[in-house]
Amino acid sequence: MKRCYFTLFTLLLITTLTLADEGRKGQAGFQFLRIPMGARQIAMGNSGLASAIGAGAIYWNPAGVASQKGYEAQFSNVSWFGDVSYQHFTGVAGIGELGTIGFAVQYLSYPDIVETTEEAPDGTGATYAPYDLALVVNYSRQMTDKVAFGVNAKYVSETIALVSASALAFDIGLTYNTGYQGLQLGFAISNYGTKGQFTGSGLRRFVLRPDGPSNQTPVPVLFEADRIELPSSVQMGLSIKPVKTENVSLLLNADQVVNTFSNDRTNLGVELAYHDMIFVRGGYITRTDYNESTTGNANFGAGIKYEIARNFTVLFDYAYADLGLLDNAQYITVGLQF
Numbered sequence: 001m002k003r004c005y006f007t008l009f010t011l012l013l014i015t016t017l018t019l020a021d022e023g024r025k026g027q028a029g030f031q032f033l034r035i036p037m038g039a040r041q042i043a044m045g046n047s048g049l050a051s052a053i054g055a056g057a058i059y060w061n062p063a064g065v066a067s068q069k070g071y072e073a074q075f076s077n078v079s080w081f082g083d084v085s086y087q088h089f090t091g092v093a094g095i096g097e098l099g100t101i102g103f104a105v106q107y108l109s110y111p112d113i114v115e116t117t118e119e120a121p122d123g124t125g126a127t128y129a130p131y132d133l134a135l136v137v138n139y140s141r142q143m144t145d146k147v148a149f150g151v152n153a154k155y156v157s158e159t160i161a162l163v164s165a166s167a168l169a170f171d172i173g174l175t176y177n178t179g180y181q182g183l184q185l186g187f188a189i190s191n192y193g194t195k196g197q198f199t200g201s202g203l204r205r206f207v208l209r210p211d212g213p214s215n216q217t218p219v220p221v222l223f224e225a226d227r228i229e230l231p232s233s234v235q236m237g238l239s240i241k242p243v244k245t246e247n248v249s250l251l252l253n254a255d256q257v258v259n260t261f262s263n264d265r266t267n268l269g270v271e272l273a274y275h276d277m278i279f280v281r282g283g284y285i286t287r288t289d290y291n292e293s294t295t296g297n298a299n300f301g302a303g304i305k306y307e308i309a310r311n312f313t314v315l316f317d318y319a320y321a322d323l324g325l326l327d328n329a330q331y332i333t334v335g336l337q338f
């Protein structure tokens with residue numbers, strides 16, 4: 001069994017080193033899948049591959065959900081630049097020795113856009129509101145006292161006016177607890193699956209044949225869109241707790257993300273906890289896509305975890321993210337554990 005786990009870890013490391021292809025920037029669709037969710041991890045510089053647990057782990061590493069024993073639900077919201085709004089709801093439940101199951105909904109909505117055509121480039125008077133949607137089902141299990149495994153299956157779609165595209169995507173993750181100083185390792189492959197293709201009545205046009213008679217009837221023409229790939233990535237990371245006392249603990253994260261359609265990056269994060277109730281966090285993201293230079297961006301935030309009654313805990317997390325040329329964003333996550 002140990003040899004099997006070692007083989008899986010080795011394959012993930014090899015994949016991480018070989019899948020980078022930065023020459024394909026901007027060629028993937030369904031880019032909303034790359035928008036991070038969960039204020040705790042965002043405040044720590046988008047890091048948490050090895051340390052994310054429970055409902056907050058579905059986005060970062062599906063194996064982290066395996067630590068959930070009871071029930072947990074989280075809701076995240078962010079008002080992005082350009083009046084773009086993004087919501088993420090997650091629920092997970094432990095099912096005993098069988099493992100843990102979970103689900104999530106990601107919804108990205110845009111403000112109304114004025115419809116334009118070739119005949120009316122200044123607008124037809126109509127508007128439309130694009131949106132993106134992902135439905136996620138998770139299964140995870142603690143394979144041994146040190147190794148956890150998890151998988152997400154996702155249905156993703158994008159809708160723009162009268163056209164839409166959909167695809168199936170999968171995430172696979174592993175975590176390994178070394179047992180030394182809280183040192184944990186995490187590995188994940190995200191957003192691998194089928195290609196999508198925009199279809200719908202919005203791709204239909206009525207044209208006149210250049211060689212037709214003057215009184216001809218317009219002929220319907222249906223344009224065929226190219227197929228689009230998912231924004232896949234491979235990640236590996238570690239977390240460690242160099243300080244852990246009865247009152248205070250310090251968590252350090254470091255993730256390496258290899259993207260097939262954009263810059264690779266390193267995400268660094270730190271979390272200082274007091275009585276496992278009050279948290280202060282900070283982080284740094286290298287080589288972001290939204291800077292004029294190759295410099296990164298800093299994030300920070302805080303959180304509260306309060307047990308209202310026995311087996312009923314409320315979580316509140318806040319994060320501020322510097323998005324460079326895109327200004328900034330503020331993230332809020334509210335959770336319940338019971």
